[in-house]
Amino acid sequence: MSLIKLEKISKTYKMGKVNVQALSDVSLNIEKGSFTGIIGPSGSGKTTLLNILGCLDKQDEGLYFFEGKDISTLSNIETTFFRREKFGFIFQTFNLIPVLTVYENVEIPLALLNVEPKERKERIMNILKEVGIEETYNRLPSELSGGQQQRVAIARALVKNPIVIFADEPTANLDHATGTKIIDLMKNLNQKLGITFIFSTHDSKIMNAANQLIVLEDGRISN
């Protein structure tokens, strides 16, 4: 079953006085429960595509269907609430809130969804256990290693049981061994929980783990 369908998506950026065509006529389908990688050389439009898929940015042209519904016309606030309920994000630089503890960072999506404190606690501790960092719940991000920080980010993305998790180069800032562990963890969660993962990457290991690959070249799909 197709979870996401893009039809002729185009996006142009203005850099100074020059217009840069980041995406051109991109059409694709992403299956529910897939582990999808977006690959391509630097500047090919991977991040732009991921941003549009994650509703962080809007296309200039084309249609975006999510679970069969056209979400291209959603207003800003509707898009915000859509992201809040359905999407999780993992960033290359982890993007944890430095003043919050591991527990509090993972709590953000649940607080936004107004989940009861008792249920919050249960879900947060379960997910921290799932990603293998339950003992760090009271620490600040600055007290953790890169791999642990990315696990917190994964826990934060997972805790609300999203339909899709978008990950922008999730292993780029990690060493080889840690990167491998993170990929294994994401793949396991994908298989165990059935959550769709969509990631942009240069990492061959993560490409090998993907069951769907979207190859971009100069803003166009080349496969």
Next chain:
Amino acid sequence: MKKDNKYLFNLSIKNLLLYKTRTILTFLILGFGIFTYIIVEGMLDGMTNQTVESIIQMQSSDIQIYPEGYNKEEQFTILNLKNEDEIIKVLNSKDYIVAYSKRITFTAMLEQSSGMLPVKVLGINPEEDEKTLKIMDYLDKNIKSVFSKNFDSFYDIIPACIGKSLAKELNLKENDTFIISFKTKDGMYNSLNLEVLNIYMTPDSILNSSSIIIPYNVAKASLNIDSSTNILVKTKDLKKVKIWSSDLSKSLPYTSISNWMEEGKEIIEISKTKGKFSGVFIFFILIIAAIGITNTMIMSVHEKTREIGTLKALGMSEKEIGKIFSYEGLALGLSGSIFGIILALPLNFYLAKVGLNVAAMMDIDLIAEFGLPLVLYSSFPIKGYVGAFFLGVIVSYISTYSTAKKAAKLEVVKALRTI
């Protein structure tokens, strides 16, 4: 507070605590601003209260009874009360009157090196006067016995008390003699030989700089009048003088009744000027606080741009992002205002109870000239406290508002790209 608001508030507080030095500096600026405002407001308010009190205690008492047609500006015209006995009977019959004192007040000329100097002569009966005013507290203790003697105004040298500033201007010391001249009721010229019994310094600059106090009977005889020129009345309650002076006006139709508020019009004007000064002062404090808070918030948003992007990506709305920064501003405003108030309370309390020793800081002649009290007491400005608190919070909120709005409007993708 709603659940999600509580979460956002906690995040704001943690953000504030992250940059402790900057937060503490802003907090101190606001706190000291509020502190200074309360202290200055209390002292200005206290000074006005003391000046008003001094007018009541040194010059006017609560109510004054003048002869019909009395005009304050016509200082050389001698007018005395008709039917004084009838007036006294009425005064004795009013249960709100605690005391009264008969006075002879007139203007005389005093010779000095640069020419003639007009002075206000107060003929008083110390026994009566001390019940309506507090001048006696500042005069020689022997005055009662000295003033009660019988003097011949033509032959005798009359004992007089003279204000400190006036004595200095005339270079007079105790036991020095001088002459005042004046017109009697019938327009004849008369003069008195006076001897300085006592040089006084009161909290009233007019008394200090232009008044001479002589015995009531001498003044009465010298002017050739058979009754007082005015009567001072002390009532049970200062706040009700308007009602009671109106009652006295009805009971004493051939008189002119005035109360301390009318006598102290100039002081009320000074009070208004004080209000303007306070306004300018508050304005500057608020500007300084607003600049401090705005700067802190701009820095905060600048440093947290990527965090804002992350929170928006996670589904935080513009309103909620705005709330985080508004709460930061409000928390700064609240804590800074409370700090200022806590800092001001003990000093304000000390200045209200013990007072500021003006005599230790200023030349005594200057104090006499300006009619300043030797010890200046602060008021306890409740309105100032409440106003300062709310102003602190409101200014913080307003200073934060535009920055919070700007933060909320940041584009997610751009914010996430920020390093």
